[in-house]
Amino acid sequence: MSAQDASDMISELKVGDATYHYYSLAEAEKQYGDISKLPFTLKVLLENQLRYQDGETATADDIQALVDWQKEGKSTREIGYRPARVLMQDFTGVPGVVDLAAMRDAVKNLGESPERINPLSPVDLVIDHSVMVDHFGDDDAFEDNVKIEMERNRERYEFLRWGQQAFNNFSVVPPGTGICHQVNLEYLGKSVWTKDIDGKTFAFPDTLVGTDSHTTMINGLGVLGWGVGGIEAEAAMLGQPVSMLIPEVVGFKLTGKLNEGITATDLVLTVTQILRKHGVVGKFVEFYGDGLKDLPLADRATIANMAPEYGATCGFFPLDDETLTYMKLTGRSQEQIELVEAYAKTQGLWREPGHEPRFSDTLELDMNEVESSLAGPKRPQDRVSLKDMKSTFLKLLDEQSGDEQDTEDGKWLSEGGQTAPYVGNSYRDNPNVEWKGDKFRLDEGAVVIAAITSCTNTSNPSVLMAAGLLAKKAVEKGMMSKPWVKTSLAPGSKVVTDYLATAGFQEPLNTLGFNLVGYGCTTCIGNSGPLPEPIEKAVQDENLTVASVLSGNRNFEGRIHPLVKTNWLASPPLVVAFALAGNMRINITEDPLGQDKDGNDVFLKDIWPSQSEIAEAVERVKTDMYRKEYAEVFDGDETWQSIDVEASEVYNWSSDSTYIQNPPFFEGMGREPETIEDVVEARVLAKLGDSVTTDHISPAGAIKPDSPAGKYLKDNGVEVKDFNSYGSRRGNHEVMMRGTFANVRIKNEMLDNVEGGFTRHIPSGEQMSIYDAAMKYQEDDTPLVVIAGKEYGTGSSRDWAAKGTRLLGVRAVLAESYERIHRSNLIGMGVLPLQFPEGEDRNSLNMTGEEVISIKGLGKLEPGGTVDVSITFEDGNEKTISAKCRIDTANEMEYYRHGGILHYVLRSMLSK
Structure with missing residues (x-):
């Protein structure tokens, strides 16, 4: 066998009457060494590198580096990873298909x-991000919203x-069907993928990248996958390897079991x-430990889903008996289930009791210690114990008002002197709202x-059945949601509707206003x-700090609703419980949620379902439903x-469309890349703080009428009621570049006490x-830079x-640190990510945003190298710092040199 050929490592696997071929990890061990602790x-x-070994994008040295990773639990080796498939949702998928059309x-x-x-x-593109909750609280809400x-x-x-x-290998799941990650978990994912090559059927691990951060949900099914930017996903689907450093892998050991009343969300x-x-x-985070034997796959998927929230590339659960149980429940074929078990056990990919691989680092959680929780008010990682929710919220109100007094005895008491302001009918005193009579x-x-x-949660029958049970108990007592609460139920698949109805829970949910509003x-x-x-009007007139409570995974500023x-x-x-309570200023563990039909106080403990009740309800979820x-x-x-489309190789762009436009990314592109020029005398477009999210940079929600995007739409004859959202208009660069840095909660430090997408033009x-x-x-041909803090x-x-950053003319971003995907996306669009040197930042340098910035030596850039950044201050003083180039790999350097990953791919395809 040559060093550039792994064909001698192909073995046969018989499963029932079928014969599969596979690249054997056991055979690889004979040449590269023991991998039992990997x-x-x-x-x-490692299997991926074996299968694609070609001496260039996957080499014997890459394989050896993966094996040798066990020595120290880390590596500096860059590899090219080729996932089996790509998953898209429509917000990110539409611009991806627009780019493909533009490439044609x-x-x-x-x-x-x-x-x-x-x-x-x-x-697979699943249309799941476009339905909005325009109608709610009635039986027609779903049909009206669709x-x-x-x-x-x-x-x-x-x-x-x-x-x-027009495109091969491209499938669309229509609107009104489900959420991409839940469809992936319940139907698309196979755990072991197969492909026919030269008359033989090859089996290999199911892997993917997706154009949504929460692609990681499929990790719960033992499928390695994570979110990437749309541009990187496009490159992957066009045959380019995903460039990555062999990651550190943190082992998270789970022991014990959840206590009574504690949910997977907690x-x-x-x-x-x-x-x-x-x-x-x-x-990477990989979960292990004997606690997994009592952790249902739906709970695993809930944990895997939120990998972006804990910051990891993925949150992986290995294949075991629970995987097979779930695959059987969700209607996978018996042949597929038998293949998964046989392949995983043969390849050493099956979790055995007591197995503890070698990890870069380890953490441990005894699940007995988990308590009922929420997270907020604006970051998913900021967990608050349910019993501390009231004091946390009152402290938040005091911080906003600048009031230092004791919250229990201070200004947040109700007029009646109660710390629980909405007991009985007290909320009808001194009314300021009239709604529905x-x-x-x-x-x-x-x-x-x-x-x-x-x-995150609507894929999990246990928490949904718990919600249904709680609603049923509340309705039986004659309780109702408070009249100001906008209630909604948006499952991730139609299966949820089936089992809630079968269990008799949809009707009480409807009674409380949690009618089906859409599958999205x-x-x-x-x-x-x-x-x-x-x-x-009441929120705005009285400048109220109000709240949303949602079973989601994201709660960033300005994301859920501009006024919340x-x-x-x-x-x-x-x-459901907080819809009944109606306010965050009560201790929901001790104070009554409301009253029953006889006027008696009803507490959370009175209607909270037991584990045995939930388990009995979950038994009603059947394979036939899936x-x-x-x-x-x-x-x-x-x-x-009924949608009729023209069959054509290239798309017939309409100049009148406000949704789909041909982007300018490839205008004037030649067959060879241009020379990279230094950034000379750039101005600062925005100076931003820590934890600036991609929501801040490119909001997905409502378009304000007086914003640049709103003005563009009005100029093109679109009425405000038809604005839709930024997310739905991602196929039109004219809208999206106007929406860049347009989040209503973004704070540009170049301005005092101003929120929203504004800046100060220099020198005017x-x-x-x-x-x-x-x-x-x-x-004026003035290049631009963005200055930022940590976790940009x-x-x-x-x-x-x-993309929007690039179209606004930003050549580089200088930040203290970056989140993984956005750093990669900046490079993919030809924008240079630079990092302040250790110990220096925008504050230590006393930057105001009025500086002139020059970046030199870009023609000699190297991955992970340093770049001289010259900063000329308003008083004429100049300082040069040595910023780190956050182009981390050689492949990323090639993308940047070509002006972006799509330009690189396009030129590569034309050169073959």
């Missing part, structure tokens, strides 16, 4: 056949239908807090949104829709099927929108956060 995740990467145009303009641009790996969704997004859906027929919020505090950014008082801490939403991300992605007008300043992640049953709902998963309803000193300032700078780009894998 983490499962790295064994998957570019290829045609260079005299080549457009059909050369096609996904080489299977791509109808509006189809009307709003028809241009986008016509475009996706075109892509479905567990994941605890895990998130522990891992975020430990620091796992850029690392009811008059009531909306006060500080009011819960205005209670949403059972997001794949809704509130968690910012598609919470408008609050009732009288509620919004505090957002709390919680389990579905707690979402088989029925997924039998026609790609079909869609009549409206979807005029305050204006960031977009308008960028256009002024472009008129935290959050969703949002490629428009990088």
